[in-house]
Structures are given as C-alpha cells and as structure tokens.
Amino acid sequence: MKLAHLFTLVSILFFSICNAQLKTDEVLFTVANEPVYVSEFLRVYNKNLDLVKDESQRNVDEYLKLFTTYKLKLKEAKTQQLHEKASYKTELESYQKQLAKSFMKDTKVTDALLEEAYQRISYDVNANHILIKLPENANPSDTLAVYNKLVNWRQTALKNGFETVMKQKHDGKNVYGEALGYFSGFKMVYSFENAAFNTPVGEISMPFRTRFGYHIIQVLDKRKSRGERTVAHIMVTDKKGDTLNNSEERIHEIYNKFKQGEAFETLAKQFSDDKNSAVNGGEMAPFTSGQLNAPEFEKVAFELENIGDVSEPLKSAYGWHIVKLIDKKLTPSFEDVKTDLLAKVKRDDRSKLIDDALYNNLKKQYNVTQNTEAIAYFASILNENYFKRSWKLPETFKANATLFTIADTTFTYSSFGNYLLKKQQGRIIKKPLNAFVKEHYNTFLNETLVAYKEEHLEFENEDYAHVLSEYRDGLLLFDLMENTIWNASKTDSVAIKQFYQNHKDNYKTPQQIDAVVASASKQKTLKKVAKLLNKGVAVNTIKSQLNTNGNTNVIFTTAVIDANDALLPKNIPFKEGISKVYAHNDAYVLVQINKVLPQTHQLFEEAKGNVISDYQTFKENNWVNTLKQKYPIHVNQAVLKNVKSIIKNKS
Template sequence: MFIFVALKFVFKMRHTVFLLFVLLVNLTIAQNQKEVIFSIDNEPVYKDEFVRIYNKNIDLVKDESQKDVDEYLQLFIDYKLKVLQAEELNLDEKNSFKREFDGYRKQLAKNYLTDTNASEALVKEAYDRLLKEVKAKHILVLVDEAASPDDTLNAYNKIVSFRDEALKVGFDAEMKAVHDGRSIYGEDLGYFSVFRMVYPFESAAYNTPVGEISEPIRTKFGYHIIKVEDIRENRGELEVAHVMVASSGSDTPDAKKHAEQKIKEVYEKLKNDELPFEELAATYSDDKASAVNGGRLSRFGSGNLSSSTFEEAAFGLKEPGDFTQPFKSEFGWHIIKLLKKYPVGSYEEEKGNLEMQIKQDSRSKYITEKYVDELKNQYSFKENKEGWDVVEAMVNDSLMMRRWSFDKEDPKVKQELFSINNDKSVKVVEFLSLLEIRQKRAAIKNVDRFVNAGYTSFVQQQILDYKEEHLAEENPEYAGTIKEYRDGLLLFDLMQFKIWDKAKTDTLGLETFYENHKDNYMWKNRAEAVIAKCNSKKIAETVQNLFKANKDVANIKETVNTTDRINAVITSKTIEVGDVAVPESYTLAEGVSKVIETRPGEFYVIKAGVVKSPELKTLEDAKGKVISDYQQYLEQEWLDGLREGHVIEVNKKVLKKVKKEVK
C-alpha cells in the first residue's frame, strides 16, 4: 500500500474595517497564484501541494505505474477522500488520537523553538576554544547564588580588594595569603580546555590575555579572579595503560624503598620482553580497577586527571606502543604505555559532539535567553508595572517556610502582568499560582531572588508557548510537516477501523470471500522437507550423508554444530515449487538433493518427502493470504463507495501544466 503525506498551508486573517479592502485584494492575488488541480465537493486542492507531495515521494515509489502523474493523481484523490471520511467520522476527536498527535506536535515544535544562529555561534565558539588549552590560577570567594544582597556585596568587595593587592604583590603571593580552605580558595588549575569549567569562568579564562588578571567574575560558586599563565594548542586525548605500585608520603622508608624496587623490577621485565605489558599490569599493578583490563585507563585529556605529573608523562609519549621509565606521582610509582592518540578533529568531525555537550551545559540557557529576547521584540511584549507592584506586595518571607498563599479571588490579582502581541494577556494570578506550587519543592533562601528567577522562567515559557501556538501560521515547513503527520495518523486509524480489524474479525465475510475465490488458494506441487543451510561445502556433504542415512534432525545438529559455532541451520517445513525458502536452482523431488552453493560460504541440502499433486488449500492453510486479499477487496469496495458519494472535479488545464513541470 502506498502511503501519502499531505501538506496544507494555514493562513490566519484578522478582519477589521480598516484592512478589509487590502485583505480582499491580497486574497484575490493569493487565489490567482494558487491554482486548483482538483476539488472534492467544491473544496479545492491546490497544484503546489500536489506537486510538492509528488516530488517528495516519487523516489520512494516502487510501482512504476504510480510514477505516472495521472495514476498518481487518482491515488492522491483516494488519499484525500480517506482523510475527509476520517474527519467526518470524528476520528480526530478521539482521546487516543489527540494524545499521540499532541505529543508529536510538541516534539516537532522543539526543533523550531530555538535560535539556530545563536546555537551555531556557540558551537563555533566551543570549537575555537577546543583548539586551545588555558593554564590558569584563580582566587574564589564563596557566596551562594541565593545569598542576601549584603553577603553578595561583601563577597564582591573582597574579590576586588584581592585583585588590587595581587596587582601589587603578585598573584601567587596573594593567592597564598588569602586561601583559608573554607570560604576563600586559591588554586592552581593547570591546563584545561572547553567544557572543563563552568561557562562564565571558561569565557573569562579564554578572554584574558596571558600574564594578566581578569576582572571579577560571578559563577554559581561565588566571585573569582583568574590569572592566565599560558595558552597552548590542544594536545587532544590519549588512551593509555599503566602499572602502578602504590606509595605515599606516609609510608615508612622501607615501604617506600620496596615500592621503588618493585616498579624497577617490572620495568626490567618489560624492557627484556619477559611478559606483555598487559600481563605485567594484571600481575603487579596495585590499581586493581585497571589491572583486570591490562592496565587500560579511560580516554582522557589535559585537566581530566587528578595528577598533572601522570598527565605530563603520558603526553610525553610519541607513538603507540611507547612506554615511560618508572616515575613517581602523588599516588605511587608508574609505568605508562601509550595505546592510542586522539587529536582534535575538524569542525565538521567535532560539531555533533559539541552540540550535544552544549545542550547539557549551562551555556544552553544563553540560546534560550537570546531567542526569547528576539521573540519579545517580534511579539510586542509589554510589561504592566501595576501588575508587578501587586506581585511585590503579595509575596513575603513565608515562601521560605513553604507556607505562602494568596487570595485568588482578590480583584488585584486579576490585573494584567504582561501582554504578548496585543492578543494574549497574562494575569498576575497565573504567575502567583505558579509560585505557590514551586515553593513546595524549592529551598528558598532569598525571596526576591526566588520570585525574580521564577518570573524570568515564567515569561520565557509563556513566550515560547505563544510561539508554538502560532508556529503553523508563521512557518509553512512546520505547517506542512505537522499536517502530514496528522493526516497520516488519521488515515492509520481509519484503515484500522474500516479495513484491517474487519478483515481479521469478520469470520463470515472472510469465509464467503474464500469460497468465492478458491482458485487463488491452490497448493502447487509440494512436499514435507528438511532444509539445511550450511557454512561450508564440507559440512553440507556431511549433512547430505546423514540425510541419506535417515538420521533425525536432532542427531544431525548435534553432529555438525558445537557449543561455540553453528555450522548448519536446519529447519523442517512444507515447501512448494518456487518456495523462497529453498534455492532457485532446486527442483522439487523426493529424496536428498545435491549440494547447492548459492553464494560463497552458503550451501544448501534439502531432503524432501513424497511430492503431492496440486490441490485446494484449506482456509486455515491460506488464512494469511486470504486476509490480505480480503483487506484489498474491502478497501477497493470502500473507495468505490467514497467516490460515488462525492463530486470530484479535475482541472485538466492545470493537470497538463503539472505534467510538464514534473518531467
């Protein structure tokens, strides 16, 4: 069955006295441009829709007759008639249809509810940063995102004073002087690349020149200043294996000496090829998690590991197979073997992974914010100060105890909070109701911050919802795709209701159809057979001999197959002349066939019983084919009836133009 998808452009007109004349003129022009190829009960179907669907689906058509425009037109008319009947039967009002269609619509809309330019810019920015690695130190003054204004200002003033002092005495000296490990941290971060730090910190690090100290920056952790010490080319990622002998500063001198001696012994065995690296790791490494895998570690890049000493030694290896001399890190002694290098790929190679990481990263919110700002301008977003004053007057500190509520019947909450495009008014009560719900699952430390953050999120969602509601009017591509899915879903439900279920459950109708078409359900010459499909000629010859010796199938399988390898797949079934289960070159005959090679590595042997003459199949034997034929019969009968009940007019002049266009 050929499945059509249909597209229909939806236009919304606002009728006002002032614009009436202009709209009538525009409507006349639009109708002149959109030529009608056919109509059903005077409802037009336009040429551009038909041509688009034809061009879209023609490469999928296997039946050459359906590529003929006249034939295709008849199928398309049938499709339109089916959709029309589905609507007449109110199948689009079923809850199951609404749920499935709404779910798809929302999923599809997500692809259109984003700023593709901003997304592309972030991907390009991430790739440019991926090419580099920044070496930096920072000083952090911890302050919670929900901290009071006084605490936030105090933290900011501290970081400013630290920066002023660092410019005088040097960053290292200031970092050492202020670090207390509780509310102030001074840390050497080493080298890192994109996505290793939170986005605001990453941006400040990449935008600060080497040797300089950044201005104070705010992250979710608090206020930072950053000293950028170096920027180098990204070294990519490595896959390595290692042998580790654990040793720490708290070990006794004898324990330290023993660890060093042990790693040297391993190194000598490695140099002398006494054992493969993997076996040495499995035998001697104290890193048991990697030892069971031959010492193999997960792929890593700069800044991924907690030991810079280990990283530098690993990146010092040049070629896969090279290994280091024994060296000591914070965790003990190591020997590293390089397994594989992963250099940074081209933009096209890295793009998909970067897009995925951006979606999971905090920077994705910047795409939404920028997009919503654009929509605010597009939709004439207007805030009402009086409405916000009501919000501020009604919220209080009981939010922090999750006990806040408000009177939903208070006339003040019926005021407008903001409007979108002059046709959607959002009331104060809608926002306050959201706050009332959100307080129950939030740890609120600062009421103003909670309310403001909630308002920003609420506005974004209202704007995006409005965009989604009007997407079909604004975007013909989306309108067409969603119309295709809607009509396809309706058609599926209609076929289920009118044809498929009936063909399966209408026992009397099925029996009658079978009785009236018995000649179509005849057995050809047939026989009970055992078919062996083998992976070598030798196995096939073995099976052939076992067939001739009248061994049963279980015995044959046990003889030629092992627990590790299946050399022959053996099945028993009734086969007919021309059966697809056997090779084309096989001639049905009683007895054991010769070995038939169908392609390299595929050999057949067939053992057939007595060949029976052609005879009528029972309904049970032919049931699958009878149901399929009955479905086609019911569909054609139904379509004939549909056409009789509607007036269909084809515009031959337009059809002639279509034939020229599609050729």
C-alpha cells in the same frame, strides 16, 4: 511518542512546502463529494520527488493512486471522529510545541554559538581550579563574602603558587581544589568552560560563578585536540559450534597471516566477526576520543602514528581485535559536526542565550509594554508564607491592573498572581522577595510571549501552517491504521493462523549445509587440504601439518550455514562432499559439505512475524477496496491531463 513511526508512514505525503501553484485552484478529484485541489497535489508531489526511492511513485498516475488512498483513509478517520480523542489532541499539542520551536529560533545567535563551540572542541585545556560551594539562593552578603575570599586566595596563589593554595584550602566538603587534566568543549558547564578558554595559559582567572558556587581557575596548557581517527579492524569473538578455535587463538592465527604478507582488508573480509565493517575491509566510521565504549581499543587507535600502521592483537569487552590506522584528523570539519554541535548547544546552558534572543525579538515584534510598578507591587504583597506554601492573594489584590500588553492583548495582575499560586506548590528556592518576584515575573512574561507566538504562528508563517496541517492529518492516519490494521496480531489470531495455512509454501527455512570451510591465501594450499580431506585426515591434523614454523597458511571454520553466509562463495552447489577451490573475498576457499539440510516448512511461531506482516498487507488491500465503495472517488480527467502537462514541462 508515535513520531518516528508516523514519519515513516507518511514520508511519501508529508513535509511539503508550496512550490507550485496554479492560477486557478481547480478540483483534481473528490472523495465522497469533498474536493481535493490541484494545488495540494502538486505541492506534495513536487516536494516528495526527492524523497521517494520507488521510481513508480514518480509516475503521476501511480502517485495519484497513493494520494487518493491516503485521502480515503483520512476520510474514514474523520468519520470515526478520531480527531476528537484526548490522546490525539495531547499528541498534536506536544508536536505543535516542538515544531514551533524550530520556526522561532534566532539563527544569528545560534550560528555564533555553533562557531564558538567548534573552536572549543578543536582544543583541549589543562587546568586546576578551586571551588567554594555556594547555594544558588545564597543571600547577597554570603555571596560577597565568598567572592572576596577567592579574590584574596587568588592574590596568595599569584605569590606562592596555585597548587600550594589549592592543596591548603581543599577540605572535600565546602572547598575543592582539583587538578582537572585536559578537557574540551562541552565537558564542563558553560560558565566554567568560558572561564577556562578565556583565561590565558599560565594565568589565574578572577572569581566566577557556576551553579555549584564560586571558582578560580589556573590554565596550565592549551593544545590542539586529539581529533578524529578512522581505523579498520578485524574482530574475533568466541563462536558457538566452532570447536577448532577460541577467539584468542584465532586472532593470533589471523595476525600471523598478516605478518606473512596477506592483505589486512582481505583478512577482515574473510574472518572479522564485525560484519558491518568486514564488507569494507574492516573500516569503521570515524570517531573522536571518548566516543567509543571501548577504552582499550581507543587507546591503541590513537597511539598508532602513521597511516597504515597495524597493532598487535588486543582484547576489549567485545572480543579480540587487530587495528589498522586508515586516517587521522586533528578535528572533523565544521559541516561534519554541525548537527551534533547544535544538539549539544540546545542541551546545555548555551541554550539560555538562544532563548534570551528569542524573547527579545518577540518583545520587539509584538511591541510589548510593561507596568514598571508591577514587580514592586508583588514584592510588597508576598511574604514568608509563600516559602511555607501557605501564601494567598490579599483581599485588596489589584486583580484587574495591567501587568503587560502583547500586541493588542492585555494581561492583568490576576494572571501573574495565579501563576505565583501555582508555582507555590512546586519546588521553591528561597531568595530575597524582590529578587524572587523579578525572576518569576521574567519567566512568566517569557512563557506568555512564547505561548502567544505559538498561538499565532500558523497565521504568520505559511510553511509552518502547511507542516502542522499535514501532521494533523498524518496523526489521524496513524491512529486509524494502528486500530484497523496494525493491531491485527492481537485481534485476528484465528484469521492469521488460517492465512498461514493457506499460504504455507511462502514460509520455508532456507536450505543449509553442515560444513567445514577452509580459507587460505594460496590456491595450492587448499589443493593440499582437498587431498588430505579426501584421504579422511582430521581437520586438526591438517592444521598441524600445514600451519608450521609459526605460519598460518589455512584457517578452518565449522558451521551450519545457508547460501547467503559471507563464508561461502556465491552459487556454490549444495551437495555432500568436497567442493572445488573458489576465489572468494580476495582469497580462496574450499568447502567440505558434511550434510545438506533441506528446506522445511517453518512452524507458525517461527514464521509468525512474516505471516503477520503479509496478513496485514492482505487485510489492508481488502479494507481499502471497501473504503472505495463507501467513499466514491471521481477524478477530473481533463484537469489531470493539465497536471501531467505542468509536471512534464517542469522536468
């Protein structure tokens, strides 16, 4: 899918809803005599005020330049008939289906499921269960036999204990008796989750069905969930080129400095290899149990009891860590997890409830009438050949009989008959014929309802129509830019290399230094380091002299780095020798510069990514100029003046 790239490309122009209409829809400008109206410009401009970050794009004249350039490109795309491409039509159809779903959802049902889901993730349930496996297509007699068996086992469990029955009946083949431990919402299939959360503690449920078979469940305990933790950490990994420390030695040095009284946040800024969190004193984004792919880290994080508690060094798959507890919550707020919950609801069996609500609403909206004799008729003409994939419609098939009507459209037996023939070639779960036909009829009716809604939604919902129309244009623009500009690295290799030669001074490596960086919490410690370095004392000897009695007073790092490296203070002069002592990251640093590595021209392969990007910009600017010649633009200045007045008055 091109969707993510497309949204980036046209975010400045898309997803607008009409919120400013003129009484008269005047022409603002023309592109090759094709009009573009004020209403469209204002609609897009007003909506995108909240999206653009570049202040210049809020200027009407600057925004008009962007908009006219967009229209130029769109005109060229249509001239090239990109909208006739099969790939374009397929992409558009796929997006249309996605978009339609968001406009057809039943918010009441969804909101109720979200509230239920939030309650479920707020608690953990500890349970045992017994499962008798049963195929989804089991016949009614087998289903009843399994159900009755579990009713009897439940009675025995009430007398003799659930665990006793669980152990006796478990065979690991058709019957499973298991202690499940604690689990929360979304950890089990929805029907099982319902039984677990709806059964009181200490009680045993009645038999219930999942896709695996029939179960009974004993609920042992319910508790508040472990909730959410916010921690800070200092992470150390082995570094290439650092011959002074391995990660384990370094983390213990840092831990010693913490025990000596240095601030955790300061140490994180100086030494943590997790650069994303280091700038914030090591603080990470909040997480819940099971969210991190580092069980050792998570275990320690949840074991810290009091805000401010700090762990001893621990090892994970990512390196060595020291962890500090910043905050803990039993559960995140509903608003914080609402988006995530919605995604989960749509992925599991709960989504069927949302779908059923949609189907019922569509039946009411379109006044659906159904032929009550249809299911019995199709059950009568279906036979065992269907499950052998050799069934055919009989010669006496009532093809033109009415199956159902949606609004003013009639669907006949023929449509459902062809649907059954098509499904015969796919996966078939054998069931009694009447149940089989009823299931497929309901599926066919629901799919037809959704397709009918999608086909008419553009005429029923103005917001949907705007978004879909803009996506149509945006997809054309994406294909045009991809073919004309973005694939330049494949088609313009000679021109790109020539562009590099012509602009070689734009592609240089940054100036770097080969250095030893000494970090300490006290300025006087680094003054001692400077004296010893000036005397030519080796770094390892200095470490042994200053880090005594189990105290870590100074940490050294050897590296080849540039001026932007977090180890270095800003504006440090790059000249060989020993620097002065700088205050940096709430501590002090001293830098011994062994060698200054000058800027050099990057080889083409080294600079290739930046060269291609710059070349594409250069090529696009030239191309747009040719489009302006090909499709002349004429702006109605009087109308533009009125547009500016309207915008000014609204602001």
